[in-house]
Amino acid sequence: MAQNLIEKIAQRFAVDLEPGHEVHSGDYIMIQPAYVMTHDNTGAVIPKFRKIGAKKLFNPRQVVNTLDHNIQDKSEKNLQKYRKIEAFAREMGADFYPAGRGIGHQIMIEEGYAWPGTMAVASDSHSNMYGGMGCLGTPIVRTDAAAIWASGRTWWQVPSVAKVIFKGKLRPGVTGKDVIIALAGYFSHDEVLNHAIEFSGEGVAELSIDQRLTIANMTTEWGALAGVFPVDSRTIEWLEKRIEYVKKRGPAGVPSDADGHGEHPRLNDKRLEELKNNLPAPDPDAYYAKEIVLDLGSVVPYVAGPDTVKVTHPVTELARQNIKIDKAYLVSCVNSRLEDIKQAAEVIKGKKVASHVKFYIAAASSEVQKEAERLGYWQTLLEAGAIPLPPGCGPCIGLGAGLLEDGEVGISATNRNFKGRMGSPNAQAYLASPAVVAASAVSGKIDTPYPMQPETPKAEIKINPAPNRPRPQVNILPGFPEKIKGELLFCPKDNMNTDGIYPGKYTYIDDFTPEQQAQVVMENYDPNFRKMMKKGDILVGGFNFGTGSSREQAATALKYAGIQLLIAGSFSETYKRNAINNGFIVIDIPELVNDLKKQFGEDELTIRTNLQAVIDFIKAQAKVGDRAYGINPFGSAAQEIIIAGGLENWVKKKLGL
Known part of the structure; x- marks a missing residue:
């Protein structure tokens, strides 16, 4: 059957598939990604790797370590952490990029790790950015990173795939940032939650690589697990220029340089020629769960927040409201590349930052900053009064100088503006394009250099019926149950966060036993949950179950309490990964959740349904009473x-430990 681009790349990087297995959405597969990147959290992955018992990396060339998050912190504690990470990378032979080289995701682009048609993962949610280069980038958790270090692989469930079709072209002054803000604001009801996105349409050709990287990066905030652009003439042209640049620059100073034998090991003419002769593309009749069409000509500069x-909101609407700002930011992996810095410099040239505003700038990498300096953009920003920060994450994640303080308002070209992320929870943060941020820094209030009439994006969505694919019986491995039976215990709340499942106050008590975890499970959500549940229950949650922090105990506590398996309408992908990584079965059955909500309502926190369910893993179905629900095959x-x-x-078993 036909495959879309996500399925084709997943097929290429899957290992140990059964003969004849064609990969499609919903499949659980083992993947061996081309690269795995960790940043400052390398320090947290190392003990997980050591705990496994591994003595060396499965493939040192697969591992990339970067330092980018907390590079402004010059305390001895942080410097010691950085030294330990560097020493580990050198001991293991992994490619290592020190603090000051740039943000890890940008390095993955600049050094050719995120290559078109390949799969690269990172222990960071913005690995979606690699999709701007036609690379399937998707996030993993730290346990996955340790597993890949030790064995070269981890598991992945291929997500549903949505196609976003761009028509027309952007007006002057409208950017990729405006496009993704428009999409996230217009389709704001989880339309693409846990989907992978493929971008297509004639409008794609109008978008530069920098704009594509911005859009792909913020598919994360839109709720997607990946956002992949087609590989086209723009991609090839960018690679040609980059290859010429690294020829002049020379090697990056990492172990993999040796593989190039005088050339860059990834960015070279031979590899580019191979790509030109075999451009990755979806099959013409590939299936997409949803199709979204956006007229790029209807997009105006937007502000989120x-x-x-x-x-x-269209920025012209907010400009009329005279919303005073205290700080402005041109930083982060989403909008600190050369094109972004150029846009801001063109807006601010010959002007001054308002006297009451602090305007912070940081390039995505040292190479971006060097080029911006060569072209005069950086100096233009400094002359206007901008405050430079080193190439790194910094204020985007609430670290280092320039954080928002109580009562302040900030406007930022970053990707997230959750309350408290960029400083005080009593501050307010807006997101916008670099040009709008620069104009606002000068005006001292939210403003735009490109006044345009407010306009609602011209967009539509179509949900396609599931394809009628044959559902062969699932092969069950020895030791895995063919069926699980139990009574359904229903917690109807949508967006159940991990703090409700496992209170944060217990998260960092290292000697908290499994029995103690079981006793406090769901304590914040429903204090009566433990009294109502019985060992052997099958718990059914609402949609987007397990959102919030990445604490693993939110999965293990339910397992230790005696819940056999967990069903939900949908899961936070991080929660799902943590659950399966800890040996706890989770299954999406949205139709069942909707039926239970109709039958029992949503007023009670926890409901004993008195309904018996049988999960048949061979037939890939769940039966509740007379109703049978299809489930994704729980593969080998x-x-x-x-x-x-x-x-x-x-991993221990695979390594014989």
């Missing part, structure tokens, strides 16, 4: 991890 990406990749009791144990 305050404190959410999903509330958006996921079964192996459950049988082993979790991903770490699976």
Whole structure:
């Protein structure tokens, strides 16, 4: 059957598939990505790697370590952490980029790790950015990173794929940032939650690589697990220029340089020629769960916020409201590339930042800053009164200089404006394009250099019926149950956050036992939950179950309490990864959740349904009473991890430890 681009790349990087297995959305597969990137959190992955018992990296060339998050912190504690990470990378032979080289995601682009048609993962949610180069980039959790270090692989469930079709072209002054803000604001009801997105349409050709990287980066905030652009003449042209640049620059100073034998090991003419002769593309009749069409000509400069990406306004509307700002930011992996800095410099040239505003700037990498300096853009910003910061994440994640203080208002070219992320929870943060941020810094209030009449984006969405694919029986491995039976315990709340499941106050008590975890499970959500549940229950949650922090105990506590398996309408992807990585079965059955909401309502926090369910893994279905619900086949990749009791144990077994 036909495959879309996501499925084709997943097929290429899947390992240990059964003969004849064609990869499609919903499949659980083992993947061996081309690269795995970790940044400052390398320090947290190292002990997980050591705990597995591994003595060396499975493939040192697969591992990229960067330092980018907390580079302004010159305390001895942080410097010691950075030294330990560097020493580990050198001991293991991994490619390492020190503080000051740039943001890890930008390095992945600049050094050719995110290559078109390949798969690269990172222990960071903005690995979606690699999709701007036609590379399938998707986030993993730290346990996955340790597993890849030790075994070269981890598991992945291929997500549903949505196609976003761009028509027309952008007006002058409108940017990729405006496009993704428009999409996230217009389709703000989880339309693409946990989907992978493929961008297409004639409008794509009008978008530069910098704009594509911005859009792909913020598909994360839109709720997607990946956002991949087609590989086209723009991509090839960018690679040609980059290859010429690194020829003049020379090697990057990392171990993999040796593989190039005098050339760059990834960015070279031979590899580019191979790509030109085999451009990755979806099959013409590939299936997409949803199709979204956006007329680029209807997009105007937008601002998102305050404190959410999903509330958006044309900037001209906010400009009329005279919203005073205290700080402005041109920083982060989403909008600190050369094109972004140029836009801001053109707006601010010959002007001064308002006296009451502090305007912070940081390039995405040292190379971006060097080029911006050569072209005069950087100096233009400094002359206007901008405050430079080193190439790194900094205020975007609430670290270093320039954070928002109580009562302040900031406008930023970053990707997230959650309350408290960029400083005080009593501050307000708006998101906008570099040009709008620069104009606002000069005006001292939210403003635009390109006045345009407010306009609602011309966009539409179509949901396609699921394809009628044959559903062969699932092969069940020895040790994995063919069926699980139990009574349904229903917690109807949507967006159940991890703090409701497992209170944060217990998260960092290192000697908290499994039994103690079980006793406090759901304590913040429903204090009566423990009294109502019975060992062997099947818990059913609402939609987007497990949103919030990445604490693993939110999965293990339910397992330790005696819940056999967990069903939800949908899951936070981080929660799903943590659950399966800890040997706990989770299944999406949206139709069942909707039926239970109709039958029992949503007023009660926890409901004993008195309904018996049978989960048949061979037939890939769940039966509740007379109703049968199809489920995604729980394939051998996921079964192996459950049988082993979790991903770490699976890796130990694979390594014979």
